[in-house]
Amino acid sequence: MKFIWIGLTALVAIGCIAAGTTNNEMDKATVVELVTWKSVDGVAPDTAKELMQRLNNFVGQQPGFISRTTAYSPSGKFCDVVYWTDLASAQAASKKAESTPELGEVFATVDQTQMMFDHFEIFNQFEK
Secondary structure, rough: OHHHHHHHHHHHHHHHHHHOOOOOHEEEEEEEEEEEEEEOOOOOOOHHHHHHHHHHHHHHOOOOEEEEEEOOOOOOOOEEEEEEEHHHHHHHHHHHOOHHHHOOOOOHOEOOOEEEEEEOOOOOOOOO
């Protein structure tokens, strides 16, 4: 039983490290950035997915960044959930991203008329 517990603990720790986020880091999150969008006509979902992954390096280097998860719906919508330590960091990163030329190709795939972008203050978090 002791070996099973040690093994499970190791798997959880490795999973958190592989995901780049530990529970301790998530405890620092006070803001969730939520973005939903559709791609412009003519951009295949796989192309959009590949381009959106290019944002990881940029976002990961921003002060206050904790975690990012991007998902795709069969209806053609994307969802990006980003956790930040504070609102000022989230807003500064968004502003910087808009003026970063290397990200222009990524943002050009987003249908601005179908996009919803907002920051939310975390008031409840539950994990199993």
